[in-house]
Amino acid sequence: MDIVYIKELEIRTVIGIYDWEREIKQTVSIDLDMATDIRPAAATEDISKTLDYKAVSKRLIAFVEEAEFLLIETMAEQMAAIILSEFPVGWLRLRLGKPGAVTGARDVGVIIERGQQPERLPRL
Protein backbone atom coordinates (compact mmCIF):
# COMPACT_ATOMS: atom_id res chain seq x y z
CA MET A 1 0.00 0.00 0.00
CA ASP A 2 1.28 3.46 -0.87
CA ILE A 3 0.47 6.59 1.10
CA VAL A 4 0.20 10.21 0.00
CA TYR A 5 0.14 12.39 3.12
CA ILE A 6 -0.55 15.90 4.35
CA LYS A 7 0.85 16.98 7.71
CA GLU A 8 -0.23 19.80 10.03
CA LEU A 9 -2.51 21.56 7.60
CA GLU A 10 -3.87 24.45 9.70
CA ILE A 11 -7.25 26.02 8.89
CA ARG A 12 -9.25 28.72 10.70
CA THR A 13 -12.93 27.94 11.29
CA VAL A 14 -15.91 28.29 13.62
CA ILE A 15 -15.85 25.14 15.79
CA GLY A 16 -17.04 24.34 19.29
CA ILE A 17 -19.96 23.72 21.62
CA TYR A 18 -19.76 26.85 23.80
CA ASP A 19 -21.44 30.18 23.05
CA TRP A 20 -18.11 32.04 22.94
CA GLU A 21 -16.81 29.58 20.39
CA ARG A 22 -19.64 30.45 18.00
CA GLU A 23 -18.37 34.06 17.88
CA ILE A 24 -14.75 33.43 16.87
CA LYS A 25 -12.59 31.44 14.50
CA GLN A 26 -10.17 28.85 15.89
CA THR A 27 -7.42 26.84 14.29
CA VAL A 28 -7.83 23.17 13.52
CA SER A 29 -4.85 21.04 12.50
CA ILE A 30 -5.11 18.13 10.08
CA ASP A 31 -2.86 15.14 9.41
CA LEU A 32 -3.96 12.89 6.60
CA ASP A 33 -2.63 9.53 5.34
CA MET A 34 -4.32 8.50 2.08
CA ALA A 35 -3.88 5.09 0.45
CA THR A 36 -3.33 5.29 -3.27
CA ASP A 37 -1.17 3.58 -5.86
CA ILE A 38 1.77 5.84 -6.72
CA ARG A 39 3.35 3.49 -9.27
CA PRO A 40 1.61 4.84 -12.41
CA ALA A 41 2.81 8.36 -11.59
CA ALA A 42 6.28 7.17 -10.64
CA ALA A 43 6.60 5.47 -14.04
CA THR A 44 5.38 8.45 -16.07
CA GLU A 45 5.96 11.59 -13.94
CA ASP A 46 2.36 12.52 -14.74
CA ILE A 47 0.50 14.34 -11.93
CA SER A 48 -2.84 13.22 -13.37
CA LYS A 49 -1.89 9.62 -12.54
CA THR A 50 -1.58 10.19 -8.82
CA LEU A 51 -3.35 11.78 -5.89
CA ASP A 52 -2.62 15.52 -5.96
CA TYR A 53 -2.02 16.55 -2.31
CA LYS A 54 -2.40 20.21 -3.24
CA ALA A 55 -5.85 19.57 -4.76
CA VAL A 56 -6.90 17.68 -1.61
CA SER A 57 -5.58 20.47 0.63
CA LYS A 58 -7.40 23.18 -1.35
CA ARG A 59 -10.66 21.21 -1.18
CA LEU A 60 -10.36 20.76 2.59
CA ILE A 61 -9.46 24.43 3.15
CA ALA A 62 -12.51 25.56 1.14
CA PHE A 63 -14.79 23.19 3.07
CA VAL A 64 -13.49 23.84 6.58
CA GLU A 65 -13.23 27.64 6.23
CA GLU A 66 -16.95 27.82 5.41
CA ALA A 67 -18.06 25.22 7.99
CA GLU A 68 -19.54 25.96 11.44
CA PHE A 69 -19.52 22.61 13.25
CA LEU A 70 -20.10 22.09 16.96
CA LEU A 71 -18.00 18.91 17.26
CA ILE A 72 -14.71 17.96 15.69
CA GLU A 73 -16.18 14.46 15.25
CA THR A 74 -18.69 15.79 12.71
CA MET A 75 -16.04 17.78 10.88
CA ALA A 76 -13.70 14.78 10.69
CA GLU A 77 -16.43 12.47 9.40
CA GLN A 78 -17.48 14.90 6.67
CA MET A 79 -13.89 15.57 5.58
CA ALA A 80 -13.31 11.82 5.26
CA ALA A 81 -16.49 11.44 3.18
CA ILE A 82 -15.40 14.23 0.82
CA ILE A 83 -11.95 12.74 0.25
CA LEU A 84 -13.23 9.20 -0.32
CA SER A 85 -15.93 10.34 -2.75
CA GLU A 86 -14.00 12.98 -4.73
CA PHE A 87 -10.45 11.64 -4.93
CA PRO A 88 -8.82 8.31 -5.90
CA VAL A 89 -8.41 7.23 -2.26
CA GLY A 90 -9.53 3.82 -1.00
CA TRP A 91 -8.61 4.25 2.65
CA LEU A 92 -7.52 7.09 4.89
CA ARG A 93 -6.43 7.93 8.40
CA LEU A 94 -7.37 11.44 9.48
CA ARG A 95 -6.18 13.25 12.61
CA LEU A 96 -8.15 16.37 13.42
CA GLY A 97 -6.69 18.43 16.25
CA LYS A 98 -7.87 21.53 18.03
CA PRO A 99 -4.64 22.90 19.49
CA GLY A 100 -5.05 25.02 22.61
CA ALA A 101 -8.63 23.88 23.28
CA VAL A 102 -7.64 22.43 26.65
CA THR A 103 -5.46 24.41 29.00
CA GLY A 104 -2.28 22.45 29.68
CA ALA A 105 -2.60 20.24 26.59
CA ARG A 106 -0.74 21.13 23.41
CA ASP A 107 -3.41 19.48 21.28
CA VAL A 108 -6.62 17.46 21.56
CA GLY A 109 -8.69 15.81 18.88
CA VAL A 110 -9.78 12.69 17.07
CA ILE A 111 -8.19 10.14 14.76
CA ILE A 112 -10.43 8.20 12.38
CA GLU A 113 -9.80 5.55 9.74
CA ARG A 114 -12.30 5.16 6.90
CA GLY A 115 -12.52 3.14 3.69
CA GLN A 116 -11.09 -0.21 2.74
CA GLN A 117 -7.44 -0.79 3.53
CA PRO A 118 -5.79 -2.62 0.62
CA GLU A 119 -4.77 -6.16 1.48
CA ARG A 120 -1.10 -6.67 2.08
CA LEU A 121 0.03 -9.53 -0.13
CA PRO A 122 2.48 -12.00 1.43
CA ARG A 123 6.02 -11.71 0.08
CA LEU A 124 7.15 -14.85 -1.77
Ligand SMILES: Nc1nc2c(c(=O)[nH]1)N=C([C@H](O)[C@@H](O)CO)CN2
Ligand atom coordinates in the same frame (compact mmCIF):
# COMPACT_ATOMS: atom_id res chain seq x y z
N1 LIG B 1 -14.80 14.64 21.85
C1 LIG B 1 -14.97 16.00 21.89
N2 LIG B 1 -14.87 16.64 23.08
C2 LIG B 1 -15.05 17.97 23.12
C3 LIG B 1 -15.31 18.71 21.97
C4 LIG B 1 -15.40 18.01 20.72
O1 LIG B 1 -15.65 18.59 19.63
N3 LIG B 1 -15.23 16.66 20.74
N4 LIG B 1 -15.44 20.09 22.03
C5 LIG B 1 -15.31 20.73 23.18
C6 LIG B 1 -15.33 22.20 23.22
O2 LIG B 1 -15.80 22.80 22.05
C7 LIG B 1 -13.91 22.63 23.57
O3 LIG B 1 -13.03 22.37 22.48
C8 LIG B 1 -13.78 24.06 24.01
O4 LIG B 1 -12.51 24.25 24.60
C9 LIG B 1 -15.09 20.03 24.45
N5 LIG B 1 -14.93 18.61 24.31
